Amino acid sequence: MLKDMMTRFELYRPTALADAYELIDQFGAGAWLMAGGQDSLDWFKDRAKQPRAVIELSQIEGMTGVRETADGVEIGALTTLAEIEENALVRERYGLLVSAASHVASPQIRNVGTIGGNLCQDTRCWYYRAGLSCYRAGGNICYADSPEGMNREHCLFGASRCVAVSPSDTAPALVALDASMVVSSRKGERVVRAERFFVGPDVDIQRMTALQPGEILTAIRIPSAFSSANFYFEKVAERKTWDFALVSVAAALRIESGTIRDARIVCGGVECRPRRMRDAEDAIRGREQNAETAGAAARRSAGGARPLRYNEYKIPLVENLVTRAVRDA
Amino acid sequence: MKGIAVSTTVNGDAVEFVCDARETLLDVLRNHLGLTGAKEGCGTGDCGACSVLLDGQLVCSCLVLGAEVEGREIETVEGMADGDRLHPLQKRFLEHAALQCGVCTPGFLVAAKALLERNSNPSESEIRYALAGNLCRCTGYDKIVHAVHAAAGDLRRQQKARKKRKAAG
Numbered sequence: 216m217l218k219d220m221m222t223r224f225e226l227y228r229p230t231a232l233a234d235a236y237e238l239i240d241q242f243g244a245g246a247w248l249m250a251g252g253q254d255s256l257d258w259f260k261d262r263a264k265q266p267r268a269v270i271e272l273s274q275i276e277g278m279t280g281v282r283e284t285a286d287g288v289e290i291g292a293l294t295t296l297a298e299i300e301e302n303a304l305v306r307e308r309y310g311l312l313v314s315a316a317s318h319v320a321s322p323q324i325r326n327v328g329t330i331g332g333n334l335c336q337d338t339r340c341w342y343y344r345a346g347l348s349c350y351r352a353g354g355n356i357c358y359a360d361s362p363e364g365m366n367r368e369h370c371l372f373g374a375s376r377c378v379a380v381s382p383s384d385t386a387p388a389l390v391a392l393d394a395s396m397v398v399s400s401r402k403g404e405r406v407v408r409a410e411r412f413f414v415g416p417d418v419d420i421q422r423m424t425a426l427q428p429g430e431i432l433t434a435i436r437i438p439s440a441f442s443s444a445n446f447y448f449e450k451v452a453e454r455k456t457w458d459f460a461l462v463s464v465a466a467a468l469r470i471e472s473g474t475i476r477d478a479r480i481v482c483g484g485v486e487c488r489p490r491r492m493r494d495a496e497d498a499i500r501g502r503e504q505n506a507e508t509a510g511a512a513a514r515r516s517a518g519g520a521r522p523l524r525y526n527e528y529k530i531p532l533v534e535n536l537v538t539r540a541v542r543d544a
Numbered sequence: 545m546k547g548i549a550v551s552t553t554v555n556g557d558a559v560e561f562v563c564d565a566r567e568t569l570l571d572v573l574r575n576h577l578g579l580t581g582a583k584e585g586c587g588t589g590d591c592g593a594c595s596v597l598l599d600g601q602l603v604c605s606c607l608v609l610g611a612e613v614e615g616r617e618i619e620t621v622e623g624m625a626d627g628d629r630l631h632p633l634q635k636r637f638l639e640h641a642a643l644q645c646g647v648c649t650p651g652f653l654v655a656a657k658a659l660l661e662r663n664s665n666p667s668e669s670e671i672r673y674a675l676a677g678n679l680c681r682c683t684g685y686d687k688i689v690h691a692v693h694a695a696a697g698d699l700r701r702q703q704k705a706r707k708k709r710k711a712a713g
Binding site for chain 1 (some may be wrong): 548565566568587588589590592595598601602603604606607608609611612655673674676677
């Protein structure tokens with residue numbers, strides 16, 4: 216395939232959200248919002264996406280940095296992953312997000328890639344990324360779930376015609392922290408819980424987030440509920456760097472004198488959105504944090520999984536990661 | 545074709561160029577400015593051969609558009625030596641045979657420089673973490689890590705000597 220041969224586009228660098236909305240209106244489906252570009256340029260070079268207008272958001276004021284709020288912190292969507300890794304406030308209270316951010320891609324990419332871009336990036340399904348006309352691309356077939364499909368990286372849960380998984384490392388961490396997404400548009404602002412922000416193919420097969428055309432993710436709010444809780448993050452990938460999770464786990468546990476008071480456990484790489492392990496959470500609330508409790512959580516983490524031809528290995532992977540998360544958080 | 549006029553600073557010099565919206569910083573450096581140190585290995589951010597510093601931050605120049613560097617400062621491998629005098633990292637890479645084909649070397653040198661500017665005495669794991677975005681398919685990584693470690697010592701000694709001269713002067 217031709218690499219590094221981007222099709223022609225107009226580049227816009229608006230300095231205010233209002234100008235960005237105007238451009239989105241003007242170009243409609245031909246507009247592409249770019250928040251760092253570390254994945255965008257890959258799409259353009261592959262020619263799998265051919266926008267008419269690229270709207271590069273970095274010049275918009277007020278969308279970077281970490282601010283303390285009455286109930287936690289607010290992170291501008293254009294804050295780079297490296298800035299999050301190094302931010303003192305986030306390090307002190309939300310080590311889970313620091314750990315997730317530090318596992319994204321490579322130092323180079325974390326220096327330019329933003330948290331908003333990381334959350335809104337499209338799936339890595341290789342059929343879709345190759346520009347094939349699959350369901351997600353508006354066609355009428357899923358190549359990954361066909362008899363000869365290579366699907367070892369695809370989903371265990373929530374398949375609905377499409378079997379792609381969410382690629383973001385930071386998304387499971389933010390769901391575990393019960394974060395909210397601030398979504399802005401010409402109509403104003405709406406706040407969406409992280410858990411509802413990521414959507415499966417049953418809700419919308421062509422999008423991975425609740426963002427509608429004309430909307431921009433402007434900030435992420437993390438409440439204090441799990442501030443400085445016990446955290447666990449682990450990402451299993453084929454390479455230690457610049458790779459996407461086969462399965463990841465992000466867990467936030469509130470532990471008081473050895474007893475788990477509250478828990479949120481979320482896996483990446485198993486569904487089209489971060490998957491909350493609710494049954495596992497229910498199984499451990501009120502119990503002592505030990506190997507036995509961890510085992511109980513693990514046994515309830517893969518219920519309902521529907522493996523494809525080549526991804527059954529993800530089931531024990533999920534169980535083992537949940538075990539470690541509950542035992543070692 | 546409408547060009548985009550960009551003013552920037554490259555290795556300390558004010559530079560102006562006109563590029564197409566689709567041209568990356570790497571295209572601009574190599575094709576417009578004649579700075580061919582940064583290499584295109586993959587074009588997708590996997591290999592790090594195109595690494596440069598943008599406002600002091602290590603980036604893949606193949607994943608930054610030329611138009612995005614307006615008003616910013618770029619440092620490339622060409623800016624590391626002082627005339628004929630090689631940077632300690634360059635010297636140590638030669639001494640430790642930390643390269644064979646050399647395609648990855650400019651990226652490794654710039655990435656190592658970025659590390660040593662933040663951390664003058666990195667541990668082996670800190671060096672490996674900082675160089676994780678750079679691939680080498682010839683020598684492997686041990687020689688590179690040893691070279692960076694040795695250069696870090698050189699730079700610390702230089703710094704110390706400079707301080708001493710200052711105190712004496």
